[in-house]
Amino acid sequence: MIPLQVVLLVLMGIVGTTVVLARDPLRQAIVNSVYGLVAVLLFVVFQAPDVALSELVVGTVAMPLVLLVAILKVRRKGGR
Amino acid sequence: MSYLPFAIAGWLFFVGLYGVVTSRNYIHLTVCLTVMQSSTYVVLLAIGYRNGATAPIFAGIxxxxxxVDPVVQALTLTDIVVSVVVVALLLSLTMDMFTRAKTVDPDEVRELSG
Amino acid sequence: MGVALLLRDTRDRKSERPYDRVDNDAVQLLGILMVPVTVLLGLWLAAYGYITPGGGFQGGVVLAAGLVLLWAAGRYRAYRAASPMELVELAEGVGAGGYVVVGLAALVSGAPFLHNLLGPGDFGTLLSGGSIPLLNWAAAIEVAAANVLLFHEFFEEYVLSLRSRR
Structure with a gap:
């Protein structure tokens, strides 16, 4: 266990908590992408480049797109 | 082998579970579910990790x-793919429910109507 | 596929033109420049997936992202033209079917399912994997098509909600 791994693991715990505590879905989507970035760094430090790449691809392309479309759709016809 | 990854994974799991249980918005709930699922990535990678080992790319070494163990990495990869599919499916269900029930709050959906 | 089935019934009247103009020149230029780069990166990830980090899944998603960039930077209509849905659905079937066919080919020849029929080549080269490259490309096609299909369904939903608001 090298220090960088410890730091990133703790950071992952903190950012994961922040993702859950962000109640507004739009803010949560942003925090969630930070969480994805931390996860990518953690995977790299854990010597898993394959996993890091797929998390990177998923975190930058698939998740935000799908999330943002859902958020926008819900907001359009909703209260605002 | 350190216990820290498992502690963090447990923390992430329960934080995600807390989010799922207390969520007032299905989109928020879905993201909390991915946080829950991400705890499994940490567990799997921590199981396969060995001190001082390099990445499992065998060309040139x-x-x-x-x-490190490539099998658990393949499992983690599958896990990530599954999590995307779960998110897509849940969000499409959420959007469908919004067009029908006009709400994304789990508590306001009183009844199921076909 | 489940997503496609779920979202399909809500949009029967989709033939109207969606609102799709991007007025910002910088966004447009950068986006158009990034499209070939992204597609190339996706192809590279898929092609070298079994030698370097990467693979069918990652390459497939990046390929789909190239198409999405086309929409983000250009016009939704260009995106629609570049991804005819019948063809994409066909490609998804071909990808999934190809994987099974490679597996069954091994079964037919008397080996276990997905047994590597072609055998290993030179270590570290593109042809070193035997039938693994075939499986890899099948997965890449499948994932790219499935992602395009997924994004398409979500975008249609979004465009529909835009229209009903106006």
Whole structure:
């Protein structure tokens, strides 16, 4: 266990908590992408480049797109 | 082997579970579910990790070099793919429910109507 | 596929033109420049997936992202033209079917399912994997098509909600 791994693991715990505590879905989507970035760094430090790449691809392309479309759709016809 | 990854994974799991249980918005709930699922990535990678080992890419290294376990990495990869599919499916269900029930709050959906 | 089935019934009247103009020149230029780069990166990830980090899944998603960039930077209509849905659905079937066919080919020849029929080649080269490259490309096609299909369904939903608001 090298220090960088410890730091990133703790950071992952903190950012994961922040993702859950962000109640507004739009803010949560942003925090969630930070969480994805931390996860990518953690995977790299854990010597898993394959996993890091797929998390990177998923975190930058698939998740935000799908999330943002859902958020926008819900907001359009909703209260605002 | 340190216990820290498992502690963090447990923390992430329960934080995600807390989010799922207390969520007032299905989109928020879905993201909390991915946080829950991400705890499994940490567990799997921590199981496969060995101190001082390199990544499991075998081109250009000698046979005796220590590498981390590639099998759990393949499992983690599958896990990530599954999590995307779960998110897509849940969000499409959410959007469908919004067009029908006009709400994304789990508590306001009183009844199921076909 | 489940997503496609779920979202399909809500949009029967989709033939109207969606609102799709991008007025910002910088966004447009950068986006158009990034499209070939992204597609190339996706192809590279898929092609070298079994030698370097990467693979069918990652390459497939990046390929789909190239198409999405086309929409983000250009016009939704260009995106629609570049991804005819019948063809994409066909490609998804071909990808999934190809994987099974490679597996069954091994079964037919008397080996276990997905047994590597072609055998290993030179270590570290593109042809070193035997039938693994075939499986890899099948997965890449499948994932790219499935992602395009997924994004398409979500975008249609979004465009529909835009229209009903105006």
């Amino acid at each position: 000698s046979r005796s070099t220590k590498t």
